[in-house]
Amino acid sequence: MAQLDAILKRADDNLPSSLDKLFALLRIPSISTDPAYKEKCAEAADWLVAELKTLGFLAEAHKTKGHPMVVATSENAPEGAPHVLFYGHYDVQPVDPLSLWEDDPFDPKVKDSAAGTKVITGRGTSDDKGQLMTFLQACRAYREENAELPVKITIMFEGEEESGSPSLPAFIEEHGDLIKADFALVCDTGMWDRETPAIAATLRGLVGDEVVIKAADRDLHSGFFGGAAANPIHILADILAGLHDENGRVTLPGFYDGVEETPEDVKKGWEQLGETDSRFLGEIGLSVPAGEKGRSVLELTWTRPTAEVNGITGGYTGEGFKTVIAAQASAKVSFRLVGTQDPVKIRESFRAYVRSKLPADCSAEFHPHGGSPAIHLDYNAPFLKKAQTALSQEWPKPAVVIGMGGSIPIVGDFQRKLGMDSLLVGFGLNDDRIHSPNEKYELTSFHKGIRSWIRILDALSR
Structure with missing residues (x-):
């Protein structure tokens, strides 16, 4: 000493x-x-x-x-x-x-x-x-x-x-x-x-994937084709909305394989830190936690997996208004992983889910953006x-x-x-x-x- x-x-x-x-x-x-x-x-x-x-x-x-x-x-x-x-x-x-x-x-x-x-x-x-x-x-x-x-x-x-x-x-x-x-x-x-x-x-680990939904061979006049032609933005919105259930859990099959509960003694230690929903979220102008219900904000951000949409594009996004049905729409989606979740399996599960939601005459292509456990x-x-x-x-x-x-x-x-x-x-x-x-x-x-x-x-x- x-x-x-x-x-x-x-x-x-x-x-x-x-x-x-x-x-x-x-x-x-x-x-x-x-x-x-x-x-x-x-x-x-x-x-x-x-x-x-x-x-x-x-x-x-x-x-x-x-x-x-x-x-x-x-x-x-x-x-x-x-x-x-x-x-x-x-x-x-x-x-x-x-x-x-x-x-x-x-x-x-x-x-x-x-x-x-x-x-x-x-x-x-x-x-x-x-x-x-x-x-x-x-x-x-x-x-x-x-x-x-x-x-x-x-x-x-x-x-x-x-x-x-x-x-x-x-x-x-x-x-x-x-x-x-x-x-x-x-x-x-x-x-x-x-x-x-x-x-x-x-x-947390990370999986990034970009999905592009394609329908008609060109952008369409929404008056001529609206109601008859598939709209990739609608299809994409439905896919993204279905990633979570009413309790905030991710719906992909096998998504929670390898996810373990945080030990109770560890969670009790975190409780001693005095973090609250309002303090954690208040700094960014929010107050109500999203994600899985019944979890503390520290659990949600440290030891639970997530599915987040990081960007969406499709149709006309310039100034003014254009009545068009886009030929395609895309989204960038990331998954934060915990425990022993397998990045390869998570990506495969996401892509299989997307394909299962496609109408018969629409298609999807994917662009990977990294993956680590x-x-x-x-x-x-x-x-x-x-x-x-x-x-x-x-x-x-x-x-x-x-x-x-x-x-x-x-x-x-x-x-x-x-x-x-x-x-x-x-x-x-x-x-x-x-x-x-x-x-x-x-x-x-x-x-x-x-x-x-x-x-x-x-x-x-x-």
Whole structure:
């Protein structure tokens, strides 16, 4: 404990220099989706390689068809210690519209917020440069205290997360042996609130499909043909309306295969968070939950599967009015998956359902838009419990285990391709405005994030 206390104090003393290092990285406009910033992405990768080398890591920026992949390994670790992979990404979102920023997005500052807290401002502060730097500065505190890193560490920083990770599958296929570890640490998530740290134990999977319903060989005059000709918009509307029953459950055959109920003790833990329908929905101008009846909003968004219509097109949608029966109509539909739901079977079931609803002289064509299964950690996994205890020792309130409604594809790749589970711990807040103008990261998130990783690494070694 004496050594741990010394390392934590070192992190406290290093906070000004840690901020300087973060600011240096934030000033590099590593926007991955814009080819104009290709050299800046390479500059960010090289900056990280140099920084990792000062921490005693063997580090290299690996070339890909897109932006470099930074991989580093620690040279020494105690015998028998676990091997962890830390993942983050150094690329950032575009800053448009620039006119909405209060300051230059690539000139970071520490400012006072309206909430009375100190915040670090600039693009990438919360997503994900500030987050990944919490881990690097935790390692620095160990090194500067002449302490051995308590576990074997491999680090992987991606440069294309914000643009769909196009180079990642090939990199894992070719260099999986470089990054395979006992489990991964992913710092691209958030806290429950400013005082309550969180570990995400579930991520929903995703299936996307686009359906096009076709009828007549051209658009028709609704006066000449109305009432006699099939209307694809009517057919599509009926199909989409039939995806849910009166209780909000999805009607596709076999849809709930692999969906398990959330353990009662976990749900009771969520009840202690104090989330209500009105508070959750009130922020977006709603008040009454949709979806399955009898479920809390946290269940609905974390551990239950969904079918959502994301877009509909058909007929005349311009200014004014045009009396036409469209030749075709289309919809984009997504399914969020949980448990062991099979993306392939869900897609097949949806398509079979659509075909079953078609009139005899109409047809449907489909265009897939990706598919990945859900991720679900064992709520009682030893490394999760150790991290939960460590976080609870650092923050004012005990750490909670939560779910996430979205998907993080890299976590699925780690599990399916490398057999690694991931511990998802992050220190962002809901109001950090990631992907939006005036992104920020709480100074407390940065400081206590560093201290949290010191505690987690120590706990994982025991």
